[in-house]
Amino acid sequence: MSKELTNAEINHLITFRQALHRRPDLSGQEVETAQRVVAELEQLSPDRIVTGLGPWTEPDGTALGGTGIAALFESGKDGPTLLFRCELDGLPIEERSDVPYCSELETKAHLCGHDGHMAILLALAMRLGKQRPASGRVILVFQPAEETGKGAKALLQDPDFAASLPKPDMAFALHNLPGLGLGSVALKSGAMCCASRGIRIHLEGKTSHASMPQDGISPVEAMMTIAAGLNGLSNGLDVGRALDASYKLVTITHMSVGEPCFGVAPGAGEIWATLRTVTDDVMGDLVKAAETLASNAAETAGLSLHIEEDDVFDACTNAQETTAMVAQALAAEGIRTEEQTEPMRWSEDFGQFGHHCPSTLFVLGSGLDQPQLHNPDFDFPDALTPVGARIFERIIRDRLG
Structure with a gap:
């Protein structure tokens, strides 16, 4: 697979990300966001798109979730199934920013970078749409309700997820991190998030x-x-x-x-x-x-x-096998990598995937002077989109060819 995005593709991804930023959805209510993602994926001809994943019912009877999406790209040959995951939801925080694509919705904003994470997975889908892996298959998951810790569990327990898709053998995700140099990666095996x-x-x-x-x-x-x-x-x-x-x-x-x-x-x-x-x-x-x-x-x-x-x-724990695969990909791509010595104090519901298969979450630097996550003036740097896609694509190339 080629790992280069064209200028036209990068510009499209920026437009897509900024459109998501203008219209964020809260956890379990990501209907409009999911529709935008599906419309983009349909242009890239995955072998299967599964929608409506991860519904649950609150104790008061409110139905939430059911907005999860999975796109399957098959090679047609035997091999492992690699899963890559991003998040759909924004935060119930008022954005205070002068960017032209500032949130149009009061007390709703993408202040954690999930809009950028979606753009990274869409970039990966662009590459897979042009050239499938040489073996095995890839599943791209757009997951609801990470911010509340309910989305990953609901998606993985959804019978439609198991019935419609191959069981993943390995799972990967990233999260942008302010305070780490732009485009650098911090990686560790073992305990990753509290x-x-x-x-x-x-x-x-x-x-x-x-x-x-x-x-x-x-x-x-x-x-x-x-x-x-x-x-x-x-x-x-x-x-x-x-x-x-x-x-x-x-x-x-x-x-x-x-x-x-x-x-x-x-x-x-x-x-x-x-x-x-x-x-x-x-x-x-x-x-x-x-x-x-x-x-x-x-x-x-x-x-x-x-x-x-x-x-x-749940705790998010990185498996040694999948962490070694990420490290190999980073070295091959020449991406500056720092050893992460301690777990992140914050939590991430990607830990649920680790109960089902070896998995690794790593952090991708969004800049030394970037406002912290969940701050009202945070904004995901669009320059990270091709970097994140390159890392994920290299993992696929190294393991599936």
Whole structure:
């Protein structure tokens, strides 16, 4: 396969990426984005396009997802199946930017670079559309709802995914990273991104007049106990501490109690916290410790307790085999590569793919002076699109020919 994109193709990819940037969709609601992607893929003649992947239903009955797309490119010869994945969703954040393609939708924006990741996979589809791999096959996956941790699991558990596509033997993905030189790559084997999950601790007691608090059951004292206890479960704030297998971080992100009224002693309260670890086993232990802490405090205070979980991300672990393939591709393409010594503190639901086949996620530098991910002025550099496509294409050429 040729690894060069023409100027016309690059210009088309920039136009495509910027169109996505103008009209972002939130997690599980990526209908318009998916339609744009399918329209582009149909021009490139993959052997199969599978749509509607990854639906799920929220506890309140809301149907989300079902926007995932997979494009299959067959060689017609025996060989492994390589999967490459990108994300469809934007963020519920107001964009503050003077770029001419700034988001047109209030409180919705592509501030993580998923629009650029889609452009990279479309660039790869352009190359595969012109020349299939010499053996095996390639699946390009455009996945919903990465930002909430729900999309990868829903897609991989969708019966249509297994019924319509060959089982992948290996999976690859990238994520752009501000603070790393433009076009450079950081790569590591083993633990790549932390496991994390949000917990909502609901405490219910009994309200009372503020002059007679003894007649009610206030959650305030229990909340103070729980908050202090959650902070005490962390070791991740220790100065200079490495992110090793025992790493634990609990971040209290929201607390609310009662009503903004001087005349009422509160009867209900809520604490939100994010739990973060390097491994799934330690996450399990941390969740149990947090739940036990909340249960004991609620029982002591005579409060009812309800705990919910959301934004659940498994740890993302890079397999040695697939990481070696990425390293070989980077060397062949002459791309500057740095050894990544620690896992990323943030989470990525690509870790779900690692439960199904050897997989590797690597980071592609989006510039030393680039605003951080999720900042209101972040914008994916279009110069990265051909670089990411080259890396993915070299992996295919090295393994499939």
